[in-house]
Amino acid sequence: EGVGPQEYTGVKMEVLKWSDAASSALAGKLEGKNVYLVAATLRPETMYGQTNCFVGTAINYGFFAINETDVFVCTERAARNMAFQGTSLPRGKITQLAEIDGSKLVGTKVKAPFAIHPEVYVLPMDNVLATKGTGVVTSVPSDSPDDFATLTDLRKKPEFYKIDPQWAAIDPVPVITTPTYGDLTAPAIVKKLKIQSQKDVKQLAEAKEIAYKEGFYSGTMLVGEFKGQPVQEAKALVRASMIDAGLAFAYAE
Ligand code: A2H
Numbered sequence: 001e002g003v004g005p006q007e008y009t010g011v012k013m014e015v016l017k018w019s020d021a022a023s024s025a026l027a028g029k030l031e032g033k034n035v036y037l038v039a040a041t042l043r044p045e046t047m048y049g050q051t052n053c054f055v056g057t058a059i060n061y062g063f064f065a066i067n068e069t070d071v072f073v074c075t076e077r078a079a080r081n082m083a084f085q086g087t088s089l090p091r092g093k094i095t096q097l098a099e100i101d102g103s104k105l106v107g108t109k110v111k112a113p114f115a116i117h118p119e120v121y122v123l124p125m126d127n128v129l130a131t132k133g134t135g136v137v138t139s140v141p142s143d144s145p146d147d148f149a150t151l152t153d154l155r156k157k158p159e160f161y162k163i164d165p166q167w168a169a170i171d172p173v174p175v176i177t178t179p180t181y182g183d184l185t186a187p188a189i190v191k192k193l194k195i196q197s198q199k200d201v202k203q204l205a206e207a208k209e210i211a212y213k214e215g216f217y218s219g220t221m222l223v224g225e226f227k228g229q230p231v232q233e234a235k236a237l238v239r240a241s242m243i244d245a246g247l248a249f250a251y252a253e
Pocket of ligand 1: 006040041042043046127128129130131132133134135136137138139140143144145147208212
């Protein structure tokens, strides 16, 4: 991470159906509201390949009213930052309606903007930091080694991770092709570096670096509105398209 601010894209993942645990914890608190889990991503051009959404089970998430009808789910830290970036009104003010542990969000079904699989589940990830982004990570296992390693862990040990295997059933979707690694860059790098699980943090940091550079400098879009275009061009275009559609917003920190 550099010295300057990180320019994230805040992706609005609308809640379609709460997990049982979230449903009981939230009973009556969000009547009539549109609720969105907000994921922070640096790779908006990969959103076609979302297969799920990750939260940290030990992280506390707040429900923040950003206007009369819409509620964002993220860390309080992120909500405070957003309040000064034109996301909510009045400026600088946050209104928290409820809070919940990440573990209770697991199993919630959300909409994945622009995704080829438009409905995905919330799953647990070990390495989600409460101190970065919104605390919600949208999962794109085709292009993110962390996401692929985590999805693989969850599929191997669903009981251990307390998930229904159905929630992790969507396979990685080819979104970007790269000359060195083909149509599924992250799985190819994870295999090459012999990464076994999300616990291999050191190798994953290396894999992330390789995947990021390869995708950005040499990748070509395989799907979507900018199919056939280099990722270097498509990145800003997909981002603008999502923002215009009201499905995302700029978020910096
Ligand atoms: B990226 P940086 Cl396809 N904890 O989005 C852990 N990881 C987090 C996070 C948090 N609180 N908030 C965001 N992230 C992830 C897509 C993606 C991402 C792809 C490939 C690489 C990649 C789909 N997941 O990131 O430390 C988010 O995952 C590799 C750089 O601020 C976000 O972008 O550089 C990225 O890490 C931000 O990490």
